[in-house]
Amino acid sequence: MAGALVSALAAVFGLIALGHLLRRHEVVPPLFWDGAERLTYYFALPALLVVRLAEAPLREMPLLPVVAILAGGVAIAGALLFLARPLLEPDGPGFTSALQGTFRPNTYVGLATAAALFGAEGVTLAAISLAVLVPLVNLLAVAALIRYGRRTGQRAPGFWGSLGRNPLVLACLVGVTLSLLPLNLPTPAAAFLDGLGQAALPLGLMAVGAGLYWGQIGRHPRLLIAASAIKLLLLPAGVGAVALAAGLDSTTGAVLVLFAGVPASASCYILARQLGGDAPLMASILTVQTIAAVATLPLVVGGFLAVSGGG
Template sequence: MEVVGRLVGLLVVLLLGTGLRASGVLDTDRTARLNAVAYYVALPALIFVSTYEQAIGQLLSLALFVGLVFVLFTTAGLAWLVHRNRDSSGRQSVAVIQSYHSNIGYLGVPLIAATFEPAVAAIASVILGVVTLAQLPMSVLILSTLNGADAALGPKLRGLAKNPVLLSLLVGLTVGSVGLSVPGPAATGLDAVGSLALPLALLCVGASLEVDLPAIDYGATGAVVALKIVCMPALAWIVFSVLAVDTATFTAAVVMFATPTAVSTFVFAAELGGDTEFASLNVFVTTLLSMGSLFVLISLVG
């Protein structure tokens, strides 16, 4: 029942964000500022607090790395096969990337930190770093190639070097690996700030969701949903069971890959010639339905 209450609370906050946008309280400017607080302050604090007490060797194993890469690229390959005959390149490119590009930063790590023990959150933070470095350039490459858009990977990759989430992960792992101590008051303060990451992220996601019901392509959206929140976590379950990783690693990997499509895919679609209405719809539907699928999954692994 605790899991049910937690996920119902997440759904309420998500819909609250949508309601605040519809009422005009969270307009574009206010949502952008709220998003900046979540992205540049709360989430980095959460990542640092989750990792600063452990060395990287304790968190990132060869089995974890191999499993992450296999699940990500296998799902992307399946998405390519499923969506190869979509009626336009803009819709095809969006369908492919949204079938594997997970919201592991805004929703994955905060959800795990709020639900599981610290060891699971620490591994989830490392998963965030590894998967982000792979899925972001892959999504940009697919969108730009299929849509003929002019997108240089260099600036995107250089932008990763300034990413506050990845920087906080690097700092946290460095502190843990070197064995430095963090003063108690600082750790407590960062922990309090990090606890705001999930509600802020959900408000921002809710305020960013838009749906045009007459334009729904049920077949394409259904395929995206099936691949993202059913196939991908199921594949992760199988792969990490075969790899026989420890319980914390298994839990973190499966739940992270069960998160919905990232809101950033809508931004990439707008920049690189994708079908933005279709992208917005898929973000909304996968986010909404993932509240139920995550409940089932967390109940199974918890």
């Protein structure tokens, strides 16, 4: 399994590096990346989630422990940063960006690595993880930005409506409904969605690389280090320990550790810009975490598989 993990991560981060090089050397027009991100986020990734969740035997899976472990991990990660706040001495906007960097997972890195390691089962478990995490982390991030962002005390106009229109949330709801009810996707629809979904991960990973930003790294080193240490090391270690204690099988536990330990999502930057966070700091956290995850993901996922007997 160690060799498979290295190969999976090499493929994932190779695509991220390719996207960065293509953007840096303008091999394709800059506008391409905006279109690629929109195509992936609104169409290809939701198609992938619907198909995988619709085919998942959810009634036979340990859903309650999975939900509890993921939600508990997010809460503990945020609590750790709150406890460290007096030592970090951040301003409000900087604190919100560091907070997002402790618990929001990069969907593309998690899904692609789970698929490369565990095939269809890994994608299904990853989709279930997203069904839990996407609404939760968005809610917590917006609440923190409203409280501590530059526009403190503002309302988040249309937040619940926006969450209800989030394509990933809608895709998860559709997929879960199809799985739990005696309903099947028509074969042509399943084939169409499966074909569309296959474009999600390579395009998404290259878009992650295109978004890497080196401009102001080192501006708030304590916040950057704290957020990254919690997200890349402490959170996956804690999730792995609880997964072992709960008796989850090695594949399920490894996917939970993976989603706990992937770098933060690029959507953190968009939210920071929209609601008064520290957007340059957020960009630095995303870049550092993405690069550091090359070393930390093999450590946390490989360590869990070795301890659980899945390696």
